[in-house]
Amino acid sequence: xxxxxxxIALALVGLLTLIVLNLPHHTANQIKLAFxxxxxxxxxxxxxxxxxxxRTADATLSRSELLDQNRLLTKQNAELQIRxxxxxxxxxxxxxxxxxxxxxxxxxxxxxxxxxxxxDPANWWRGVQIDIGSHDGVKLDMPVITSEGxxxxxxxxxxxxxxxxxxxxxxxxxxxxxxxxxxxxxxNGGASSIDFSLVTLSFLPSGSNLKPGQRVIxxxxxRIFPKGILVGLVAEESRQVxxxxxxxxxxLAANIGALEEVWVIMR
Amino acid sequence: MITMNWLNSMxxxxxxxxxxxxxxxxxxxxxxxxxxxxxLPALMVYAALSSNMVTVSLLAVVGGMCFDSLSANPLGIxxxxxxxxxxxxxxxxxxxxxxxxxxxxxxxxxxxxxTPAGIMLMLSCTRNxxxxxxxxxxxxxxxxxxxxxxxxLLFMMFGRLxxxxxxxxxxxxxxxxxxxxRRGRN
Numbered sequence: 001x002x003x004x005x006x007x008i009a010l011a012l013v014g015l016l017t018l019i020v021l022n023l024p025h026h027t028a029n030q031i032k033l034a035f036x037x038x039x040x041x042x043x044x045x046x047x048x049x050x051x052x053x054x055r056t057a058d059a060t061l062s063r064s065e066l067l068d069q070n071r072l073l074t075k076q077n078a079e080l081q082i083r084x085x086x087x088x089x090x091x092x093x094x095x096x097x098x099x100x101x102x103x104x105x106x107x108x109x110x111x112x113x114x115x116x117x118x119x120d121p122a123n124w125w126r127g128v129q130i131d132i133g134s135h136d137g138v139k140l141d142m143p144v145i146t147s148e149g150x151x152x153x154x155x156x157x158x159x160x161x162x163x164x165x166x167x168x169x170x171x172x173x174x175x176x177x178x179x180x181x182x183x184x185x186x187x188n189g190g191a192s193s194i195d196f197s198l199v200t201l202s203f204l205p206s207g208s209n210l211k212p213g214q215r216v217i218x219x220x221x222x223r224i225f226p227k228g229i230l231v232g233l234v235a236e237e238s239r240q241v242x243x244x245x246x247x248x249x250x251x252l253a254a255n256i257g258a259l260e261e262v263w264v265i266m267r
Numbered sequence: 268m269i270t271m272n273w274l275n276s277m278x279x280x281x282x283x284x285x286x287x288x289x290x291x292x293x294x295x296x297x298x299x300x301x302x303x304x305x306x307l308p309a310l311m312v313y314a315a316l317s318s319n320m321v322t323v324s325l326l327a328v329v330g331g332m333c334f335d336s337l338s339a340n341p342l343g344i345x346x347x348x349x350x351x352x353x354x355x356x357x358x359x360x361x362x363x364x365x366x367x368x369x370x371x372x373x374x375x376x377x378x379x380x381x382t383p384a385g386i387m388l389m390l391s392c393t394r395n396x397x398x399x400x401x402x403x404x405x406x407x408x409x410x411x412x413x414x415x416x417x418x419x420l421l422f423m424m425f426g427r428l429x430x431x432x433x434x435x436x437x438x439x440x441x442x443x444x445x446x447x448x449r450r451g452r453n
Contacts, residue, residue, distance in 0.1 A: 006358065009320045013327060013350045020332075020343030021393075028342045035336030042288045118291035118337060123302050123406045124387070124397035125339035129291075155339070165339065170398055189398055195301075257298065 033158035036129070040160065043117045043131070109226065110266040112136060114144075116259045117161065126166035126196060127152075128259055133160045141224050143265045149230040149253030150174065150218060151262055162264075166256050167231070168199040176201060176231050176250075177219035183208045184219055187231065187250065197252045198235060204246040210238040216250050226265065276322040278428055279314045282421075283330035286310060291337045296413070302406035304413030306421075307334060308378040311349055313421045315356035316365040316374070323353035340386070341393055348385025352378045371419040379414025383407060 020028070112132060120127040132138050134157050144151040144164045152172050156163040165172045168190035177184050178201075185204040192198050201216060214234040220227025230253045238248035286306035297303045307330045314326045327350030334345045356363070356374065364370040384407075390396050 003320075005320050006354070009324045010350075010354060013324050013346065016328065017343050017347045017350075020346070021341060023342070031332075032336045032342045035332050035342075038284075038333070039288055039291070039337065042285075043292075046292055118288075119294065119297070119303075120338045121287060121290035121303060121305070121334060122338040122340055122386075123297075123383075123410065124390075124399070124403070127339045129337065163339070169339075171339070192400070192402055258294070 029156055033156065033161075036161065037158060039118075047115070047117075047131075111145075111263040112138070112266050114162075114262050114264055116262060126169045126172075126190065126256070127155070128164050128166065128262075130162050130164055130262060130264070131160070132264065133158050133162050135159050137266055138162045138264055139267075142267060143225045143229065144262050145229055145265065146254045146259070146262055148255065149232060150225065151254050151256060151259065153224055154264065164262070166196070167252065167254075168196060168256070173222070174225055174231065175219045175221040176216050178208075178210060178234070179215040179217055181208070181210070181214070183210070184221075185247070187216075196257050197255065199232070199250050199252060200247055201234075201238075201250045202241075202245065202247040204238055204248065206240060206244055206246055208238050208246045210234045210246075210248045212236060274432060275318055275425070275429060276325060278425065278432075279310060279318065279322055279326055280329050282425075283307060283310055283326055284333055287330065287333040287337060290334075296409070300409045301402070302409035304417065305379065305383065305410050306414070306417055307331075307345070307349055308352060308382040309375045309414045309417040309421050311353040311382075312356060312371070312374050312378050312418050313425055315353040316360050316363060317422075317425070320354075320357055323357050324350065327353055340390070344389050344393070345382075345386055348382050348389065351385065352382055365422075368419045368422075371422050372415045375418025376411055376415035378418075379411040380407070383410055 020031075023031070114130040114132045117129045117131050119129075130144075138154055138157050140154055140157060142154045144153060150167055152164045152166040152169070154162050155165040155171065167174055167187060170189050174187040175184070176187050183204050185201040187199050188202050189200050190196065190198065201210075204210070212234050216231045216234060218225040218227055218229040218231060232250045232252040232254075235249040235251040238246045240246050290303055290305065293303075307326075310330065311323070311326060314322050327346050331343065331346035331349050334340070335342045356378070363374065365374075387397075387399070
């Protein structure tokens with residue numbers, strides 16, 4: 001019943017698994033990225049076909065609809081320009097005051113756009129792959145955001161792609177602060193393994209009393225995420241847990257279940 | 268039904284590659300059901316029941332490595348659970364009713380239950396074990412059911428492919444030239 005070929009196959013696969021699992025982290029990552037790069041042509045094909053479909057859909061838009069969109073965008077653009085003009089003197093004033101107080105000057109974020117290629121195929125991880133890599137200057141631990149809020153951090157980089165560990169993963173802990181009350185906590189995991197939009201804000205002071213709707217932003221501690229990125233809104237009142245600290249559920253601002261375009265904060 | 272040639276192995280490996288790609292880019296099952304369906308166990312059932320141990324080993328290694336490369340899994344963690352399922356099935360393949368749709372679905376279900384459980388077991392032995400909750404059971408259920416439904420479909424798809432791409436068996440006729448009765452004077 002047990003043929004010789006079965007024994008040989010079992011031994012070979014077992015040995016290979018042992019070797020691969022015990023490879024140094026860097027080597028394993030390189031092999032992983034090499035395997036991952038085999039999918040690049042398929043990702044390219046998928047992206048091109050999606051773009052073609054989008055173009056076809058665009059071609060069917062009526063002229064009046066396009067004109068409406070154009071008017072709306074022109075209005076938004078004008079509003080943003082006025083807001084930018086208002087903010088420029090404030091920025092200069094802020095820089096001057098910081099200089100007078102001897103505080104470190106806050107540098108503006110350098111953003112690099114990226115497109116999401118794929119999601120983690122395993123159900124137990126929260127991650128996506130994006131279409132920029134070391135070739136574009138992406139490095140490990142760079143924060144990733146959308147216009148709505150924080151998305152995650154870069155966890156692996158290859159030449160043309162990078163892996164992003166999404167907020168809510170155990171590997172993506174975020175030091176956060178509740179905007180009005182100033183209570184510090186850490187986002188250290190997802191509140192649900194199905195609903196990716198809910199995360200847990202833990203290690204809040206025991207007396208804290210957060211109310212739904214309060215804004216949670218990054219506190220800047222931990223040196224990975226700059227201060228002031230919107231994380232989300234408190235979804236439920238905070239409650240005390242066994243270990244003597246409070247925790248609250250936070251509804252993420254960014255829709256990480258349907259990411260398409262993201263921005264990497266380059267440093 | 269049982270084809271043991273290189274074309275079948277190549278098709279299985281190609282299907283594994285495409286399956287992993289589809290699992291990574293298709294958000295529909297995840298958005299609707301809250302879990303992604305894993306097609307590798309279903310493919311392993313097909314490979315184990317219709318092919319030899321070389322194909323089973325190759326599928327476990329190539330499929331597992333491809334899956335782990337697009338995932339946050341440690342590289343190689345998927346290989347062994349996938350292989351062990353294929354190994355067990357390949358050992359008992361003579362006893363399994365692999366031509367029956369219901370049997371295919373049942374075996375696909377069992378394989379899709381065991382493989383993620385094996386991966387989770389191996390992950391729990393590493394430093395970066397994922398957090399599990401009650402919702403994980405739902406994801407496991409979706410993966411198992413998806414695998415059970417996918418297995419007969421894969422058997423049908425490969426049956427059709429093998430039928431179209433393989434050499435047809437030549438049917439021997441009873442006609443023999445040397446036994447022809449020659450008529451006439453010559």
